[in-house]
Amino acid sequence: xxxNELLQEMERLVVAGDQKAYEEFVLAHFTEFPxxxxxxxxxxxxxxxxxxxxxxxxxAQIRQQGVEALEKIEQIQAAIExxx
Amino acid sequence: MSMDGGMYRMRDAHKRMKRSEETAHPVTxxxxxxxxxxxxxxxIMQNKKEQDKFLNRFCSDEDPAMTQxxxxxxxxxxxxxxxxxxxxxxxxxxxxxxxxxxEQIREMLTPEEMMRIGENDPRIQxxxxxxxxxxxxxxxxxxxxxLALSDGRQFNKLVKQMRQVHGVESGVGQELDEYVRQQxxxxxxxxxxxxxxxKTGMTVETENNLRRLARENLTIFGxxxxxxxxxxxFMRAMFGDSRSIHLMKNFENQTEVLQSLDKxxxxxxxxxxxxxxxxxxxxxxxxxxxxxEVREKKIENNVTSLQDYQGVKNDANPDPDATKARxxxxxxxxxxxxxxxxxxxxxAVDRGRVEDEMKTDFANKELERRKGYRAGAAFxxxxxxxxxxxxxxEDEVKNLLTF
Numbered sequence: 001x002x003x004n005e006l007l008q009e010m011e012r013l014v015v016a017g018d019q020k021a022y023e024e025f026v027l028a029h030f031t032e033f034p035x036x037x038x039x040x041x042x043x044x045x046x047x048x049x050x051x052x053x054x055x056x057x058x059x060a061q062i063r064q065q066g067v068e069a070l071e072k073i074e075q076i077q078a079a080i081e082x083x084x
Numbered sequence: 085m086s087m088d089g090g091m092y093r094m095r096d097a098h099k100r101m102k103r104s105e106e107t108a109h110p111v112t113x114x115x116x117x118x119x120x121x122x123x124x125x126x127x128i129m130q131n132k133k134e135q136d137k138f139l140n141r142f143c144s145d146e147d148p149a150m151t152q153x154x155x156x157x158x159x160x161x162x163x164x165x166x167x168x169x170x171x172x173x174x175x176x177x178x179x180x181x182x183x184x185x186x187e188q189i190r191e192m193l194t195p196e197e198m199m200r201i202g203e204n205d206p207r208i209q210x211x212x213x214x215x216x217x218x219x220x221x222x223x224x225x226x227x228x229x230x231l232a233l234s235d236g237r238q239f240n241k242l243v244k245q246m247r248q249v250h251g252v253e254s255g256v257g258q259e260l261d262e263y264v265r266q267q268x269x270x271x272x273x274x275x276x277x278x279x280x281x282x283k284t285g286m287t288v289e290t291e292n293n294l295r296r297l298a299r300e301n302l303t304i305f306g307x308x309x310x311x312x313x314x315x316x317x318f319m320r321a322m323f324g325d326s327r328s329i330h331l332m333k334n335f336e337n338q339t340e341v342l343q344s345l346d347k348x349x350x351x352x353x354x355x356x357x358x359x360x361x362x363x364x365x366x367x368x369x370x371x372x373x374x375x376x377e378v379r380e381k382k383i384e385n386n387v388t389s390l391q392d393y394q395g396v397k398n399d400a401n402p403d404p405d406a407t408k409a410r411x412x413x414x415x416x417x418x419x420x421x422x423x424x425x426x427x428x429x430x431x432a433v434d435r436g437r438v439e440d441e442m443k444t445d446f447a448n449k450e451l452e453r454r455k456g457y458r459a460g461a462a463f464x465x466x467x468x469x470x471x472x473x474x475x476x477x478e479d480e481v482k483n484l485l486t487f
Contacts, residue, residue, distance in 0.1 A: 007469045014390050014466065026465050027210050037468035039227030042211060042220060043242070044464040049205045050245040055369035057249045059359050062368070063264055066305070066356040069312045070271045073345045073352075080338055 001032055110185040111192065111246045121184040125176055129158075141233040142182070143175050148452060182239075186232040189243065193224045234455055261360055273353035298358065298367040299374070305355040308348035318344070387459040387467060396467065400453045402474020404484050407450065411485050414446050427487065439487055447481035 001009070006029060013022040026033075026041060033041065109116040128134045143151040154168050164172070195217035202209035202217075212220050231239040268274075311318040358364035387393055401407075419427070419442075427435055459467045475481045 003469060003473050007466070007473060010466050010469065014393065014463075017390070023207065027207060030211055030214060033465065033469065034472045035223065036226070036230070037465055037472060039223040039230070040464040040468045042208060042223050043227040043231070044460055045205055045207045045211075046201060046224070047238075047242060047245075048460065049201070049208070050242065050249060053204070053249040054245045055366075055373075058369055058372050059365060062305070062372075063356060063359060065309050066352045067264070067267045069309050069352050070267065070273075070349065070356075072312050073349050074271065077342065077345055080341060 001029060003034070006032060107181070107184070109188055110243045111189070111250050113247070116184065116188055121180050121187065123176075123180060123183075125172060128176075128179075137233055138175075138179055142179050142236075143172070144452075145234050145236055145455075146175060146178075147171065152448075182232050182236070185243065186229060189228055189232075189246075190225045193221050193228070195221050197221070198224070235458070238458065264356055264360060268353060268356060271349065271353070273349070273357065294363060294367040295370050295374075298364065298371040301351070301354050301358065302368065302371055304351040308351040311344070311348060387457055387463045393463060393466060396457055397470070400450070400457070400471075402450075402454070402471055404474070407474065407481065407484050410450070411446055415442070415487070418442050418445070443482045443485045444478065446485065447478040450481050451478065 009025060010022065013025055030038060030041065107116055108114070123134070128138045139151060139155060143154070150168065150171050154164060154172065156162075157164055157168065198208075198212055198217040198220040202212045202220075208220070215223075228239070228242075231242070310316055313319065355368065358368055387396060419425075422438070424430070424438065427438065430438065454471045457467055475484065
């Protein structure tokens with residue numbers, strides 16, 4: 001496909017609002033894109049993956065902080081109860 | 085544009101400072117030697133390619149107007165004013181650091197790393213299957229360089245996210261959930277005790293409400309964590325000074341402490357419990373992104389919808405006819421700004437100069453405008469392709485323009 005044909009088909013898919021078909025088209029015709037566009041597609045996908053991983057990393061951090069804090073609460077309570 | 089770098093050599097020589105040549109790796113935080121990336125303005129100006137990267141891309145991304153003034157001054161061998169000089173010095177430091185960071189990132193983006201990235205994203209895996217990990221690494225490297233030089237904000241965002249997720253294992257969601265569940269049980273926090281309000285169809289009906297609830301609980305969670313830090317007033321009172329003895333001996337105070345601990349436990353338990361429910365987990369992530377330092381400001385000209393894309397096509401379609409149409413609109417406005425009623429009334433020399441200036445200015449604005457658009461994966465290909473179909477250089481744009 002020529003660049004213009006690629007562009008027209010992609011625009012058609014975007015207008016149709018079919019995200020899956022659009023992505024499928026991009027992946028199926030990946031090697032037909034100019035190299036700078038190929039790089040943008042790849043790093044764009046990577047950015048989306050990082051968005052998801054960043055969220056998971058934040059949750060992991062919260063969980064670690066939370067569990068450590070619960071352990072600390074247990075220790076303090078035990079210390080108080082021992083004194084009582 | 086070609087400039088003699090000689091004027092900078094002397095100045096750079098005494099500007100070299102004995103500063104630390106080591107800084108932190110952008111992703112791993114390990115020490116990074118930046119000395120080999122240390123370039124002077126003289127070095128840069130003597131190398132046309134480097135000069136183009138530094139001035140036309142890196143500085144221009146920071147302050148296009150200032151960069152244009154500097155470029156014009158350098159081309160006409162005019163001395164830079166103090167502000168321009170200060171700007172260049174500031175940008176040089178950043179440029180050296182950025183290129184050092186870029187090099188570190190490129191070193192990380194090996195074919196092996198591509199395979200690892202592919203494992204987390206089937207779309208990237210499909211591309212790797214087609215072109216091979218080596219080619220994928222090359223494309224990644226080039227795009228990261230493009231971002232490092234021309235889109236500092238996106239580069240920094242990606243690097244920050246890479247740092248954030250570095251060393252964090254993904255894909256162990258279920259095991260991690262089980263671990264948190266066990267911990268909650270061990271600390272006597274029953275699963276149904278918290279976040280009941282978030283169950284679908286109960287008190288919270290919309291995602292926004294859920295996010296608000298997550299935000300509120302995160303604030304309380306944060307206060308509890310702060311209070312339990314070793315240097316916090318609460319902990320100092322408990323263990324750190326003579327008051328702790330008094331606290332332990334005094335029944336009323338003990339009750340007060342126990343009540344505080346119970347409050348903290350509930351706050352922490354509520355958030356931990358929330359991380360086990362997919363909808364709440366997502367709401368917590370969003371609330372953290374909104375309230376935390378990683379919150380990304382709304383990017384102007386960000387293309388995230390069909391409507392945005394149509395807007396780009398209206399404003400910046402590189403198609404020759406569309407470019408000429410914008411030029412026809414620009415001409416009278418620019419002539420009026422220059423207070424020129426009739427080009428024909430100028431001498432041939434002045435007319436030639438004005439026409440060339442206007443074409444150059446218009447061409448630069450056209451190319452600059454394209455750089456200003458940002459798009460996520462879905463629209464990146466569309467935008468990239470749209471702009472790849474039109475003229476790519478100042479001269480190519482100028483060749484389309486007539487008076």
